[in-house]
Amino acid sequence: MNDTDRLSERARLRVEIDEAAKLIPILWPLTQFIAVNPLWDLVDLSFEDAVSEISRWLPVAGYPVGPVERGTGAVCASRDRRGLLEPPLQEVCEGLRHVQRGLNISADQVSRLNRELSNWCALYISGVMEDPEQRGLYASWREYVGQDPSMKRWLGRQGRAMLGEGPPLALDSLGDSLRALDIPTSGWEDALRFGLTALPGWSAYAKWRTRWASPDDASPKLYLADLLAIRYSVQAVLASNLGTPRASYSALQLRDVHSSSELDHRDLSEAGSNATVRSDRWSETNPGDLLRKRELRYQAELVSKLSRLPQAENAQTPIAQVVLCIDVRSEGFRRHLEEVGPFETFGFAGFFALPVRFRRWGSTEPVALCPVIVNPTAEVEERPQDDDLGRANRMIAGQQVLGSTRAAFDGTKNDVISSFLLAEAGGLFAAPMMVIRTAFPRLYGEVRRRVTGLIECPVEIPISLQESDGAMSLEERVLFAESALRSMGLTKNFAPVVILCGHGSTTENNPYASSLDRGACAGNRGGASARAAVAIFNEPSVRAELRKRSIEIPDETVFLAGEHDTALDTVKLYDERGVDPALHSTLERVRRGLEEAGRLLGQERARSFPGYQRSNHTLEARTRSLDWAQVQPEWGLARNACFIVAPRSMTKGADLHNRSFLHSYNPNDDPDGGVLEAILTGPMVVGHWINMQYYFSSVDPQVYSSGDKTLHNVVGGVGVVSGVGGDLRLGLPLQSIEDEHGLYHEPLRLLVVICAPRDRIDAVVGRNPILRRLLDGEWIFLLARDSDDGLWWNRERNGVWKTWSSGNSDGNGECNG
Amino acid sequence: MDEHWGLTQMVKVEVVVNGDDVSLISNLFSDVGATGFTAVPNVSGLGHSGFHQGRLAFNDRSGLALLTVVLAKELAGSLIAGLREHFATRSGVMMVSDTWVSRPEYFQQS
Numbered sequence: 001m002n003d004t005d006r007l008s009e010r011a012r013l014r015v016e017i018d019e020a021a022k023l024i025p026i027l028w029p030l031t032q033f034i035a036v037n038p039l040w041d042l043v044d045l046s047f048e049d050a051v052s053e054i055s056r057w058l059p060v061a062g063y064p065v066g067p068v069e070r071g072t073g074a075v076c077a078s079r080d081r082r083g084l085l086e087p088p089l090q091e092v093c094e095g096l097r098h099v100q101r102g103l104n105i106s107a108d109q110v111s112r113l114n115r116e117l118s119n120w121c122a123l124y125i126s127g128v129m130e131d132p133e134q135r136g137l138y139a140s141w142r143e144y145v146g147q148d149p150s151m152k153r154w155l156g157r158q159g160r161a162m163l164g165e166g167p168p169l170a171l172d173s174l175g176d177s178l179r180a181l182d183i184p185t186s187g188w189e190d191a192l193r194f195g196l197t198a199l200p201g202w203s204a205y206a207k208w209r210t211r212w213a214s215p216d217d218a219s220p221k222l223y224l225a226d227l228l229a230i231r232y233s234v235q236a237v238l239a240s241n242l243g244t245p246r247a248s249y250s251a252l253q254l255r256d257v258h259s260s261s262e263l264d265h266r267d268l269s270e271a272g273s274n275a276t277v278r279s280d281r282w283s284e285t286n287p288g289d290l291l292r293k294r295e296l297r298y299q300a301e302l303v304s305k306l307s308r309l310p311q312a313e314n315a316q317t318p319i320a321q322v323v324l325c326i327d328v329r330s331e332g333f334r335r336h337l338e339e340v341g342p343f344e345t346f347g348f349a350g351f352f353a354l355p356v357r358f359r360r361w362g363s364t365e366p367v368a369l370c371p372v373i374v375n376p377t378a379e380v381e382e383r384p385q386d387d388d389l390g391r392a393n394r395m396i397a398g399q400q401v402l403g404s405t406r407a408a409f410d411g412t413k414n415d416v417i418s419s420f421l422l423a424e425a426g427g428l429f430a431a432p433m434m435v436i437r438t439a440f441p442r443l444y445g446e447v448r449r450r451v452t453g454l455i456e457c458p459v460e461i462p463i464s465l466q467e468s469d470g471a472m473s474l475e476e477r478v479l480f481a482e483s484a485l486r487s488m489g490l491t492k493n494f495a496p497v498v499i500l501c502g503h504g505s506t507t508e509n510n511p512y513a514s515s516l517d518r519g520a521c522a523g524n525r526g527g528a529s530a531r532a533a534v535a536i537f538n539e540p541s542v543r544a545e546l547r548k549r550s551i552e553i554p555d556e557t558v559f560l561a562g563e564h565d566t567a568l569d570t571v572k573l574y575d576e577r578g579v580d581p582a583l584h585s586t587l588e589r590v591r592r593g594l595e596e597a598g599r600l601l602g603q604e605r606a607r608s609f610p611g612y613q614r615s616n617h618t619l620e621a622r623t624r625s626l627d628w629a630q631v632q633p634e635w636g637l638a639r640n641a642c643f644i645v646a647p648r649s650m651t652k653g654a655d656l657h658n659r660s661f662l663h664s665y666n667p668n669d670d671p672d673g674g675v676l677e678a679i680l681t682g683p684m685v686v687g688h689w690i691n692m693q694y695y696f697s698s699v700d701p702q703v704y705s706s707g708d709k710t711l712h713n714v715v716g717g718v719g720v721v722s723g724v725g726g727d728l729r730l731g732l733p734l735q736s737i738e739d740e741h742g743l744y745h746e747p748l749r750l751l752v753v754i755c756a757p758r759d760r761i762d763a764v765v766g767r768n769p770i771l772r773r774l775l776d777g778e779w780i781f782l783l784a785r786d787s788d789d790g791l792w793w794n795r796e797r798n799g800v801w802k803t804w805s806s807g808n809s810d811g812n813g814e815c816n817g
Numbered sequence: 818m819d820e821h822w823g824l825t826q827m828v829k830v831e832v833v834v835n836g837d838d839v840s841l842i843s844n845l846f847s848d849v850g851a852t853g854f855t856a857v858p859n860v861s862g863l864g865h866s867g868f869h870q871g872r873l874a875f876n877d878r879s880g881l882a883l884l885t886v887v888l889a890k891e892l893a894g895s896l897i898a899g900l901r902e903h904f905a906t907r908s909g910v911m912m913v914s915d916t917w918v919s920r921p922e923y924f925q926q927s
Contacts, residue, residue, distance in 0.1 A: 004895060010848040011899025018841045019906060171848065211840050349875065373878045483874070674874075682875020767870045770879040 010171045013188070017224050018211070020192035023057050025704070025730055026212060027204035029219060029718040032524070033515040034372055035637070037692035037779075038704050038731065043770075046777040047749070048288055056095035057197040063287030064294075064699045064747045099194035102187065105235060113234055114199055116150065118726050120230065121202045125220050125716030138170035138226035159237045170229035177232035181239055195228045200703065201728030203227060205718060212372065219718070295748050298641055299783060302751070303792055303804065305654050306785075318344040320497040320590045322562075323488060325350030325526065326661045326683055327503060328640045329566045332604060334662070335655060337597035341589065344495065345648060347662035348488040349683040350502055350526045352533040354480055356380050356472075360528075361461045362396035369529045371686050378472040380532045383464035391459040398456035437628055441508070445626035462575060463528075463535040477536045478545040484533065485551055487675050489647065489666035494557045496586050500533050501562040501571060502526020505636075509628035511714050512706075512733060516566065516636050527563035531574050534561040558583060562594075567625035567634045569598035569605070605658075608635060610739040631709045631735045638737055638745040640694060643687045645679050646755035650785065661687045667756040676756055677764045680771055684752060688780055691750040697731040698738075698747040704731040750780045758784055758793055758801055765799075824917035827924060828893035831885045832900060833860065834909040836878045842903070846886050849895045850926050854886040866908050881909075887916055887924050 001009070025038035037043070042050035051062030100110065123129040123144075124137045131140040145151055146164040155163070166173040183191050196203040206224045213219060322337060323346040324330035334345040355374045357366035359381035368376045384392035412418045437444040465477065472480070485491050490498075504525030505516035517525050536542055537559040546553060561574040571594040579587060606612055606620035610632060624630045635658075643661040644651060651662060663679050670676055696704040706712065706729035712720040719728035737745040754761055761784055765771045774780045775795060782795040783804065792804040834842055839856060846854050859880045861871030869881050888896065893913070900911050918924060 004891065007849045007892065007895035008898040011845055011895050012902050014841070014845050014848050015899050015902040018838075018903075210844075211837075353875065355875075371875065373876045375877045487874075677870070678874035681870075681873045681879060685876060685879070767868045768873075768879070769866055769869060770876075772867070 006172065006175075009175045010169075013171050013175055013225070016189045017192055017228065020189055020196055021203065021207050021211075021224055023054060023193055024196050024200055024203045024207050026208045027201065027719060027728065027730060028208055028212075028372070029205075030511050030714065030720070031514055031717065033512060035515065035690040035693035035732075037689045038696045039692070040689070043773050043777060043779060047779050050777075055093070057093060057193055058096075058200060058703050059093055060696075060700045060703055061287070062696075062699065063291050064743075065287060065290075095190070096194060096197060099187075099190050103181065103183070103191065103194070103235065105238070109235075109238060110198060112154065113231060114727070115725070116154075116234070117199060117227070117231060118202060118721075120144075121222060121227075121728075122715050122721075122725065124222060125718055127716070131221070134221060136170065136221040136223055136226050138173065138223075138229045139168065141226075141230055142166065142168070155234075155237050155241060159241050162237050162240070163233055166229075166233055170223070170225040173229040174225060174232055177229070177236040180236040181232065191232075192228055195231045196224065198231075199227070199727045201719065201721075201730055204730055205728055220716070291748075294746075295751065295781065298746075298748055299751055299781075299804075302642060302656075302753070303783070305656075306650060307792075309651075309653050316342050317493075318342045318495045319586055320344075320499060320593070321346065321490065321495045322499045322501055322594075323348050323352075323490070324501045324564060325503050326643075326663045326687070327566075328637050328658050328661055329634075330503070330564065331656050331660050331662055332601045332658045333564060333569075333597055336600040336604075337593060338652065340596045340600070341593040343590075343593055346488050346490060346664040347648075348484075348664060349679075349686075351529045352500055352502075353484040353487060354529060354533050354536075356529075356532060358528045358532065361392055362399065367524055367528075369524060369526075369532070371682070373685060374682070378476065380463055380465070380471065380535075382461040384459075384461045388459060388461065391457065392461055394457050395459050402452065402455055441627040441630075442623055445508075460575060460577070463531050465535055465539060472536075474541060474545070477539065477542050478549075480533075481536055481542050481546055482549055482551060485546075486669060487678060489664045489669060491551050491669065494553055496557055496583055497590055498537070498557060498559045499562045499571075499573070499590070500530040500537075500559065501564050502528070502530040503564040503566055505567045505634060506565050506625050507567055507633040508626055508630070510633060511712060511720055512709075512736070515732065515736070516634060525563065527561065527572070527574060530561035530563065534559040534575065556580070556582075560587075565625075568622050569602040570595075571598065605634070608744075631733075632739070635744065636732075636736055637690055638694060640687075640691055640750075641746065641748050642751040642753055643684055643691075644753045645676065645684070646753065646785070650755050665755065667760070670756075670760075673756075673760045673764045676754070676760065677768065680752075680754075680764060681768055684780075685770065685774075688750050688774065691748075692779070693731060694737060694745050695747045695749065697736070698743055698745045701731075701734060701737075705729075705737065706731055706733045709733040709735045749778070751783060752780050753783045753785070755785045758786055761795075762799070821917055824919055825921040826890070826915055826917055827887050827921065828890050829885065829887050829914050829916035830893065830896060830900070831883065831912045831914075832909060833862075833864075833881055833883050834903075835907065836880045836882050838903075838907065838909070839882050839884065842884055842900075845896065845899050845903075846884075846888075849888070849892050849899070851886045851888045851892070851896070852924055852926055854884055857883040857885075864908070864910065887918060889921075889925055 022041035026034075026036050026040070028034040028036075039050045039054060042053060045053060051060065054060050055062060100107070120129065120141055121137065124131065124140060129140050129144050131137075142164050146161065148160065151160040151163065167176060178188055178191060202222070203224065206222050206227050209217075209219065209222055210224045319342050321344045322334075324334055326347045326349055330347060334347070337343045337345055349371075351370045351374075355370035355376045355378075357376045357379045358369050359366040359379060361382035361384060366379055366381075370376055409422075412422045433444075465471070502525065503517075504527065505513065507513050507516060510516075514524070537553070543553050558579055560576065560579070562571045563574070564571050573591070576587070602621040609620060609624065612620065621634070624633045627633070639657070639659045640661065641659045643663070645663045645665045647666050648662075648664060651660070661683070663683055665676065665679060667676075698705075701707070706720055707722050711722045712729070712733070713724065714720055715728065721727065722729055737743060761782070765775060775782055776797045776799075778797055784793045784795065784801070785791070786793060793801045794804045795801055832842060836858065839858075843854060843856070858877060859872035860883045861869055861881070863869070871880065873880050886896070897911070897913060903909075904911060
């Protein structure tokens with residue numbers, strides 16, 4: 001093969017790998033867990049077609065089955081945990097089976113190869129397989145495999161040596177192997193699909209590393225091409241060793257794929273081994289129709305609830321305006337806060353429209369504080385004032401002491417020899433601590449907090465807006481402030497205190513902690529975003545410029561940052577030192593209101609927990625978050641079902657059961673639809689990802705849920721495996737979506753409710769293909785309340801609007817043409 | 818390579834692709850030996866699949882991006898082969914034209 005052909009083949013393979021990887025979800029590292037639509041790269045297809053396509057390759061049903069009533073109006077699939085081992089039906093995954101036959105590789109060999117490949121990935125990710133020059137998994141493996149004893153046992157000394165002799169580049173090796181296997185180029189893409197779907201977890205991580213991570217990201221370089229190159233190198237050696245006829249792929253392509261049904265594809269891959277395919281039950285009712293019926297029932301209940309609300313009255317002047325994230329967990333907090341005092345609340349994307357990287361004082365690595373679909377454009381950092389510099393440096397020293405101690409402890413614990421010494425030396429201290437931690441988690445949490453505080457001497461370091469490399473200019477800050485205020489509908493009638501409230505979740509011993517933090521901040525806690533935004537809103541020069549743009553923030557109004565802890569139901573306020581003493585009494589009232597709202601929400605949430613006992617409901621929620629043995633510290637965004645873009649007056653007073661993303665929107669302030677467009681193409685897309693993550697984790701847990709938390713082992717900090725090894729697990733743990741009664745999450749596709757004129761919505765949808773695809777493909781549904789006529793309108797997939805009424809007795813709504 | 822006015826002839830490839838595909842296309846450029854490229858995110862326009870909005874306030878992945886790469890003629894064929902494969906299933910456009918540069922060594926791997 002000459003150089004030009006080699007380059008052409010590389011280019012072609014690169015594209016074909018990417019095309020094949022459309023079947024694979026994206027798996028972010030655990031520390032920045034992002035809920036994602038596992039079928040996101042198939043949204044060019046309709047939901048129905050995408051499910052049909054994916055089910056050819058992975059044991060995916062795509063629809064909930066089995067009506068089980070739970071709570072009011074919820075119909076969910078029931079799943080016995082042991083039911084995950086239901087045998088798969090043979091008529092699914094015909095694509096996978098077909099390619100396997102074409103490759104002439106047995107199910108046992110595929111299983112063995114999956115095991116070996118998983119081990120190599122784990123060794124690479126955890127640093128055992130060294131890669132000092134950061135060349136990637138394939139290059140490291142090429143040097144490592146020559147010494148791998150298991151390869152000698154499987155392939156023989158000569159076969160093992162052949163593995164290390166492939167070309168240095170993964171793409172070149174892959175091309176050589178596919179040719180060695182006699183796979184015609186027309187079949188390469190299917191072969192790549194087979195290779196990726198055989199280990200969907202590692203492939204999903206590799207997809208993140210290949211497509212989403214920054215090229216200079218420090219995480220291990222495990223790319224899609226690496227995985228495939230290794231897989232097919234081994235397969236090529238296997239075929240060569242056995243002297244079997246190579247692939248009969250071209251012949252098989254002409255055969256009826258449905259005729260080859262004798263294979264037991266439980267052995268095909270670990271992903272396929274636990275299939276729950278329920279097509280026997282499908283025959284009774286079309287699952288798509290059943291799902292739609294459930295969605296319409298939810299819609300009817302929602303419309304009925306919102307239509308019954310009294311007209312908004314002129315409320316008394318609020319003492320504070322509180323802007324919370326659109327996250328469904330904010331809905332309950334907002335509802336209770338409005339009950340307990342004169343508070344006005346708003347919902348806004350939790351990064352407050354500020355796409356920045358944040359650098360904590362003493363840290364060298366900034367953290368991105370925006371959704372993963374937004375590229376951070378500037379950097380903000382903590383910088384102590386001169387008189388605080390000493391205390392700030394003491395804090396850093398304390399943090400270093402704690403960090404070193406933790407690292408030394410972990411190193412000793414993980415070492416083969418020293419772990420025994422640690423048990424001998426530290427057992428007397430550790431044993432009683434373990435008992436206290438287990439029996440009295442809140443006491444332990446308090447003691448640890450105090451000890452940590454003593455060593456760390458925490459001090460609040462302000463966010464600096466000083467212009468430097470990468471910082472925002474004054475013009476950018478003004479632009480941000482104006483656009484954020486207009487987007488959240490807060491341009492006049494400012495209260496004395498305005499709180500921007502991010503959120504985070506405090507949990508113990510939880511590899512999935514970041515899944516409970518904020519998706520809008522790339523899986524990080526949200527306090528820093530709020531602090532950065534507040535620093536800009538309080539800046540006199542920014543306010544002066546805003547005045548020129550008709551946004552008059554009174555001098556006596558102060559913006560404060562807060563962070564809502566969704567596990568503890570508390571709100572921590574930041575940077576209060578500079579608040580005018582005249583506002584102290586107001587601030588005290590605000591604090592009491594926030595505390596009371598949190599208490600009420602805690603009581604409400606406690607009732608939804610498994611094992612809820614009426615006697616201790618006040619402390620139930622808080623205790624859970626501090627209990628290291630607790631696998632269900634909070635429900636996260638379970639039961640999410642709708643995304644409402646409307647002024648608060650449309651939803652105020654309604655108990656939406658923490659199922660609604662609430663984005664403030666005033667249609668009167670947005671005549672050209674610019675704000676609506678920003679909401680629908682940004683936060684709504686993130687909401688759709690979250691919705692689909694919960695949906696597929698619920699309906700197809702064997703593929704899209706990471707399974708039982710109690711079996712998880714963390715691998716290299718990037719993901720979890722169930723038990724001792726195997727493929728990385730995808731999606732949410734079972735404990736995030738179900739309890740002892742079955743599914744807690746109700747799998748429904750996202751209902752987007754917009755209060756705006758229909759022609760404005762049409763214009764926004766018309767100029768954004770992503771919205772057209774999501775709506776016309778029935779990935780989401782759109783219900784509008786026309787701000788002109790007050791009627792409810794459903795948008796059909798062809799773009800036609802039909803009025804919606806929710807009046808009939810069984811709660812089902814209906815469309816009128 | 819042809820010489821004109823002291824300049825060196827090379828091939829310019831311009832593509833408009835989905836924001837989601839920028840990393841794929843830039844990897845493709847590297848695979849065939851391009852030494853750099855220019856990317857313009859959030860471009861707008863009208864095409865086969867309707868109008869595409871330009872900059873979206875809170876989404877940098879769903880818009881369109883324009884990528885321009887200049888490379889030697891002997892490498893262009895390989896890149897075009899890969900791009901044709903790409904556009905067989907995805908939306909976007911590719912424009913290929915002759916171009917002349919003053920410092921050809923900047924566009925070739927040493």
